[in-house]
Amino acid sequence: MKKYTDKAYFSVVDMTNGCIINAWDGEACGYSWVSNKDVLDSSGGVNADKFDFQSMRPVINKTIDDFSGMDVREVANMLRYDSLSKENINTYQRMAKENKKAKGIVSESVSGYLSGITEKPP
Structure with a gap:
């Protein structure tokens, strides 16, 4: 039983x-x-x-080697918690290449980040 x-x-x-x-x-x-x-x-x-919990925060450069198995919700959560920076942008770009499901959300975030750092103040 x-x-x-x-x-x-x-x-x-x-x-x-x-x-x-x-x-x-x-x-x-x-x-x-x-x-x-x-x-x-x-x-x-x-x-x-x-x-x-601060030591348990997800950090993309330290915690993930294989991005292919991540679903879009996990990717969105990672982007919120470890937002794009000059230290991790290459890792996020690698994620977009390795994970077709995540490509859209990552590419949109990378584009927004890059336009934000390249805009000149009025």
Whole structure:
């Protein structure tokens, strides 16, 4: 006989840009936020489980080697969280070449970024 259990999940969302930083199972729902930090703590003790969300932020230059499997939602989330800059534009352009589904959204973002840095003030 198969046994089924319910499991709850929650997402941690950066409220400044709407980016989903990470998703956790219900076990972490009872954790508490550490005062003045982006850290969830299970008990406040020295050896307690801690989730430091700033260190978990997705960074395109560090976290992804193969872009072909990313869906458009993941790409859009990455663009919101690790927005285009001179440090990562080449990586985003490589993503557009390797992932046909992401090409449109990445190309549009790259174009907007480049036009923004090349416009001359009036």
